[in-house]
Amino acid sequence: MINYEVVVIGGGPAGLAAAIEAKRNGVNNILVIERDRELGGILQQCIHNGFGLHVFKEELTGPEYAHRFIKELKDMGIEYKLDTMVLSLNKEKVIHAISREDGYMIIKAKAVVLAMGCRERTAGAINIPGTRPSGVFSAGTAQRYINIDGYLVGKKVVILGSGDIGLIMARRMTLEGAKVLAVAEIMPYSGGLNRNIVQCLNDYNIPLYLSHTITEIKGRDRVTSVVISQVDESMKPIPGTEFELECDTVLLSVGLIPENELSEQAGIEIDPRTKGPYVTETMETSIDGVFACGNVVHVHDLVDFVTEESRRAGKNAAKYVKDLITNQGKSFNTKPSNGVSYIVPQKVRVDNIDNTLDIFLRVRAIYNNAKLVLKADDEVIKEYNKKHLAPGEMEHLVLPKKLFADKDFDTLTIEVKEAN
Amino acid sequence: MEKHNLICINCPMGCRLEITITENGGWLIEGNQCKRGLSYAQKELTAPTRTLTTTVKVKNSLLRRLPVKSSDGIPKEKIFEAMALINQVTVEPPISIGDIIIENILDTGVNIISSRDL
Numbered sequence: 342m343i344n345y346e347v348v349v350i351g352g353g354p355a356g357l358a359a360a361i362e363a364k365r366n367g368v369n370n371i372l373v374i375e376r377d378r379e380l381g382g383i384l385q386q387c388i389h390n391g392f393g394l395h396v397f398k399e400e401l402t403g404p405e406y407a408h409r410f411i412k413e414l415k416d417m418g419i420e421y422k423l424d425t426m427v428l429s430l431n432k433e434k435v436i437h438a439i440s441r442e443d444g445y446m447i448i449k450a451k452a453v454v455l456a457m458g459c460r461e462r463t464a465g466a467i468n469i470p471g472t473r474p475s476g477v478f479s480a481g482t483a484q485r486y487i488n489i490d491g492y493l494v495g496k497k498v499v500i501l502g503s504g505d506i507g508l509i510m511a512r513r514m515t516l517e518g519a520k521v522l523a524v525a526e527i528m529p530y531s532g533g534l535n536r537n538i539v540q541c542l543n544d545y546n547i548p549l550y551l552s553h554t555i556t557e558i559k560g561r562d563r564v565t566s567v568v569i570s571q572v573d574e575s576m577k578p579i580p581g582t583e584f585e586l587e588c589d590t591v592l593l594s595v596g597l598i599p600e601n602e603l604s605e606q607a608g609i610e611i612d613p614r615t616k617g618p619y620v621t622e623t624m625e626t627s628i629d630g631v632f633a634c635g636n637v638v639h640v641h642d643l644v645d646f647v648t649e650e651s652r653r654a655g656k657n658a659a660k661y662v663k664d665l666i667t668n669q670g671k672s673f674n675t676k677p678s679n680g681v682s683y684i685v686p687q688k689v690r691v692d693n694i695d696n697t698l699d700i701f702l703r704v705r706a707i708y709n710n711a712k713l714v715l716k717a718d719d720e721v722i723k724e725y726n727k728k729h730l731a732p733g734e735m736e737h738l739v740l741p742k743k744l745f746a747d748k749d750f751d752t753l754t755i756e757v758k759e760a761n
Numbered sequence: 762m763e764k765h766n767l768i769c770i771n772c773p774m775g776c777r778l779e780i781t782i783t784e785n786g787g788w789l790i791e792g793n794q795c796k797r798g799l800s801y802a803q804k805e806l807t808a809p810t811r812t813l814t815t816t817v818k819v820k821n822s823l824l825r826r827l828p829v830k831s832s833d834g835i836p837k838e839k840i841f842e843a844m845a846l847i848n849q850v851t852v853e854p855p856i857s858i859g860d861i862i863i864e865n866i867l868d869t870g871v872n873i874i875s876s877r878d879l
Binding site for chain 1: 769771772814815828837877
């Protein structure tokens with residue numbers, strides 16, 4: 342058995358930031374385990390720019406953003422293993438992993454940071470009617486083919502779902518000479534960032550059909566066309582609104598799901614709202630000493646927020662190793678209410694907070710000139726005015742500790758109050 | 762007086778800008794949350810540019826493509842012309858992040874640079 346103080350599972354942006362921060366906080370014996378052939382995770386295939394505006398105050402591409410953290414990790418002498426797959430984790434923080442180079446390894450950690458990220462929802466998960474020809478890809482898979490391997494996956498493309506990866510891929514395929522005929526989005530609004538609608542669709546006159554979905558994929562060996570229909574408020578296709586587009590490729594950008602097979606196997610409790618582990622103010626999961634950060638906890642829109650959250654997880658993993666985290670004292674749970682779909686963290690132990698508490702949340706619908714209202718049990722303790730709230734844009738609140746430290750309450754509720 | 766509505770693409774905030782150009786040529790802007798909103802609006806309404814990110818072919822390496830970007834904005838109407846030039850390039854390691862792959866592309870004064878080490 343090999344012993345480490347902190348083992349980080351996943352070498353993407355979350356794992357890199359967590360490992361670096363654990364080292365900065367005085368832990369020397371750290372291991373990062375990555376299953377791919379290089380560090381950096383999904384950033385390496387996200388060759389577009391727009392990363393780092395919060396963390397570095399400049400606009401970087403994905404590989405550039407990854408480079409800064411990889412360089413820092415290497416300069417600090419933090420150990421990492423590539424091409425290594427973690428097979429299991431248990432409550433005693435024993436990890437089984439395997440690689441071609443090292444064979445089968447059993448590793449014991451004092452603290453573990455889960456940073457496995459997320460994966461794309463597939464065609465199977467959304468049940469598109471029709472045949473099963475080739476030419477149907479998830480947007481991220483197509484992105485890897487084009488940006489890493491150098492294959493253009495098709496010439497005439499229809500994209501289902503207007504998440505950011507779908508929008509980015511619409512532009513990328515267009516630049517490489519493909520014709521993107523349409524982006525169909527089942528919701529009445531896009532799940533992607535406004536800037537991406539402007540610079541990926543509007544710039545290239547690619548139509549975005551809101552409240553539309555693909556109702557049939559046609560083709561025997563390869564996709565030959567898709568049928569698109571408008572949907573009503575309950576997302577049911579409206580008969581008579583169908584139109585057919587000839588194409589050879591369908592890209593799916595229909596959401597991301599935190600990748601928690603390992604967490605579930607270890608018996609970590611999962612929040613059905615986020616589909617990630619329940620976490621505390623220190624990013625600790627339901628198992629003592631197992632922390633989690635980044636997209637494995639909840640899907641972020643910005644890598645900058647992943648970095649901030651992961652630094653917190655890394656710092657607290659270091660504190661845990663030094664026995665500086667307390668389960669004593671006051672605590673409360675957070676509860677999403679009216680209009681709020683989830684809140685991270687789900688539980689807060691007040692004594693572990695230095696000065697401020699970071700809260701991430703998402704709303705259920707689009708609101709203009711609304712308020713986010715925070716209640717300690719029934720008492721309103723804070724209101725934030727929000728010009729614009731949308732499900733595709735995660736909200737980040739920084740609460741000063743003095744706001745709640747002197748109060749005795751069980752539940753912090755956050756809800757949306759619409760303008761009168 | 763002239764009014765325009767734009768969405769700022771400087772950062773992921775995506776501010777909704779309301780721009781008024783007055784008769785005497787003054788610019789009034791609302792909805793921006795930082796000072797970059799005004800310079801974006803002025804540029805977008807007069808000479809719009811975009812950062813171009815793409816890849817070039819690689820030989821003699823484990824990697825098959827090198828991600829590259831323009832060091833500054835390229836005029837919007839020259840993007841496809843720039844792509845055609847970039848797609849003719851093949852590179853070999855060693856390459857460092859920031860290395861110039863194409864200098865002064867299409868006489869724009871903008872370089873195409875590497876996004877990573879190779």
